[in-house]
Amino acid sequence: MPQGAPEASGSHMVINRDYVGRTFAGGEPYEVSRVKIAEFADAIGDPNPLFRDRGAAQAAGYPDVIAPPTFAIVISMASTARAVADPGLGLNYAMVVHGEQRFEYSRPIRAGDVVTTRSTITDIRDAGRNVLLTAQTEIRAADDEHVCTAHNTLVERGGAA
Amino acid sequence: MTEPVGYDDVKPGAELAPASYPVTRLSLVKYCGASGDFNVIHWNERIARSVGLPNVIAHGMFTMAEAGRYVTDWAGPRAVVVEFGVRFSSPVVVPDDDVGATIEVSGVVAEKLEDNQVVLVLTARSGGEKVLTRAKAVVRLP
Numbered sequence: 001m002p003q004g005a006p007e008a009s010g011s012h013m014v015i016n017r018d019y020v021g022r023t024f025a026g027g028e029p030y031e032v033s034r035v036k037i038a039e040f041a042d043a044i045g046d047p048n049p050l051f052r053d054r055g056a057a058q059a060a061g062y063p064d065v066i067a068p069p070t071f072a073i074v075i076s077m078a079s080t081a082r083a084v085a086d087p088g089l090g091l092n093y094a095m096v097v098h099g100e101q102r103f104e105y106s107r108p109i110r111a112g113d114v115v116t117t118r119s120t121i122t123d124i125r126d127a128g129r130n131v132l133l134t135a136q137t138e139i140r141a142a143d144d145e146h147v148c149t150a151h152n153t154l155v156e157r158g159g160a161a
Numbered sequence: 162m163t164e165p166v167g168y169d170d171v172k173p174g175a176e177l178a179p180a181s182y183p184v185t186r187l188s189l190v191k192y193c194g195a196s197g198d199f200n201v202i203h204w205n206e207r208i209a210r211s212v213g214l215p216n217v218i219a220h221g222m223f224t225m226a227e228a229g230r231y232v233t234d235w236a237g238p239r240a241v242v243v244e245f246g247v248r249f250s251s252p253v254v255v256p257d258d259d260v261g262a263t264i265e266v267s268g269v270v271a272e273k274l275e276d277n278q279v280v281l282v283l284t285a286r287s288g289g290e291k292v293l294t295r296a297k298a299v300v301r302l303p
Contacts, residue, residue, distance in 0.1 A: 036195075043188070049238075077196070100249065
């Protein structure tokens with residue numbers, strides 16, 4: 001068991017509440033490409049030209065194609081995954097479902113952005129038999145420009161101590 | 162897609178035309194690849210059932226993406242999404258057939274704010290269940 005973890009009841013893993021407040025740097029910068037934005041837009045079935053056509057994006061006042069609002073999850077999740085996959089946290093990923101998600105945007109993410117992330121585990125608490133884990137990820141472009149803050153709540157079903 | 166809206170034209174309480182979006186197993190496979198979220202419950206029925214789910218379920222973020230599409234389609238190319246949040250209240254269950262599931266989204270202009278911003282409150286349903294609650298977008302309109 002990781003240091004500081006509550007005592008396990010039975011044999012299932014128990015989440016380590018000492019991880020609240022921990023911040024995880026996002027590693028290498030993420031380069032947002034037109035191809036990735038188009039792939040994401042295709043996957044969600046969204047034909048909006050702002051996500052594919054540079055001319056359409058420029059006509060709307062952007063330097064290049066922009067990403068759909070929820071594209072930020074691609075970047076924020078890679079960052080939170082660092083925390084969530086940490087074996088010391090003790091989260092059973094097969095039992096995890098997404099509880100809540102919220103984004104605050106300073107501007108749309110766009111092709112050509114090179115962004116860095118920082119994720120913080122802001123809360124771990126029981127809700128009935130489940131455990132709720134909340135993480136916050138800041139996405140910043142060059143010169144530390146704030147682009148988006150993502151708030152992510154994961155539910156580990158049956159994970160309560 | 163509807164005609165783009167302007168801030169001055171929008172009235173609080175106005176209902177947006179509802180829209181339906183399909184989701185199949187292929188949608189989920191594509192979304193796994195595009196998003197990087199390969200959680201087995203989104204593509205492996207055996208494991209999904211073994212952990213107590215009724216079948217393979219859609220990524221919550223896929224459902225949220227369809228709600229986002231609903232918002233950006235309504236608001237038009239000159240609008241900007243300032244804030245967007247949802248709670249995933251029930252899973253979208255996606256059977257292994259050629260039809261899959263349908264996500265039905267509707268919305269209402271809940272409030273007009275300063276700085277050309279409006280608050281949209283959204284509802285999303287699938288299979289008779291509310292799949293998103295507390296779904297809200299703040300959009301800055303031209």
